[in-house]
Amino acid sequence: MGKTRYITSIGELTRKDNSICFRNNNKNIYIPVENTREIYCLNEVSINSKLLDFLSKNNIVIHFFNYYGGYSGTFYPKEYLISGKLTVKQAQVYLDHRLLIAKAIVNGIRENIIEVLMHYYKHGKTEIKEILDYLKVNSLNNLENAADIKQILSVEGEIWQKFYSSFQYILKEDFVFNKRVKRPPDNPLNAMISFGNSILYSKTVTSIYHTHLNQSISFLHEPSEGRFSLSLDLCEVFKPIVTFKTIFELVNNRKINVNKHFEKNLNYCLLNDEGKKIFISALEKRLESVSDHPKLKRKVSVNTLIKLDGYKLIKFIMEGKPFKPYSLKDGM
Incomplete structure (x- = not known):
């Protein structure tokens, strides 16, 4: 099914080769694509279109939460199961x-x-x-x-x-x-x-x-x-x-x-x-x-x-x- 990844710190989320990279305080944390199902951004996280395209191709959903811990929205990849x-x-x-x-x-x-x-x-x-x-x-x-x-x-x-x-x-x-x-x-x-x-x-x-x-x-x-x-x-x-x-x-x-x-x-x-x-x-x-x-x-x-x-x-x-x-x- 794949894992859920939680990001609780301020930082930047980018694509790095064929992995997802979270950069915080000049440190890189790599998230493998193969077993990632969804990502939760629970703090201020910067992203770019290159990353979104990469997530979409791998059917990874990313959820965003606001300062109050409430749900703000979801990046929802192009639907691949359409009927x-x-x-x-x-x-x-x-x-x-x-x-x-x-x-x-x-x-x-x-x-x-x-x-x-x-x-x-x-x-x-x-x-x-x-x-x-x-x-x-x-x-x-x-x-x-x-x-x-x-x-x-x-x-x-x-x-x-x-x-x-x-x-x-x-x-x-x-x-x-x-x-x-x-x-x-x-x-x-x-x-x-x-x-x-x-x-x-x-x-x-x-x-x-x-x-x-x-x-x-x-x-x-x-x-x-x-x-x-x-x-x-x-x-x-x-x-x-x-x-x-x-x-x-x-x-x-x-x-x-x-x-x-x-x-x-x-x-x-x-x-x-x-x-x-x-x-x-x-x-x-x-x-x-x-x-x-x-x-x-x-x-x-x-x-x-x-x-x-x-x-x-x-x-x-x-x-x-x-x-x-x-x-x-x-x-x-």
């Missing part, structure tokens, strides 16, 4: 079956949140039982009865709010969560959520790039100009098991510290350089973790599971096979 037939059918499925797919995505979010919370419930966090019961019964009923996309999005918002309300029982006392604030994040938890979700979203952009799907035709999120809205759809079900499990692990094992690993002022709170490195390491470990896939009869990584959800969507579009996003409960 007019699939695009036409994907658009038709949007018109005919949008609600069906949107509900499947929201139900996937619900199921994975339940599985994450069940871990803590079984380990003595009995205070979250009421939240679990609501998600298991009320949220499912509300989703099944939703008649349009607006109602489905309302149920999704309700599910996330229930999840957020459990944090007071799960996380160490130093990390307080009042409400979700994104632009810019206002406290350490929101900083980690925004950063983790941005990386997960861009991972999904890369995964979809390596399928025949059209990035602009989405089902839960509104298709709109200037963004890869299908990636927003497919990454949603992975947020509980990637972003949030990473956060819970780092906080509860005291691997990340409120005072040491964040940059704060009156208007925002961000992971500092050391905090980003700790977070990225834990997130990548989770993305590369493997589990047995019951249908494929082999171990697959979370990174692969994201791509497999894209293939499931293609199966629905082209063959009408039921679309069920990845479920931690089912293992598929």
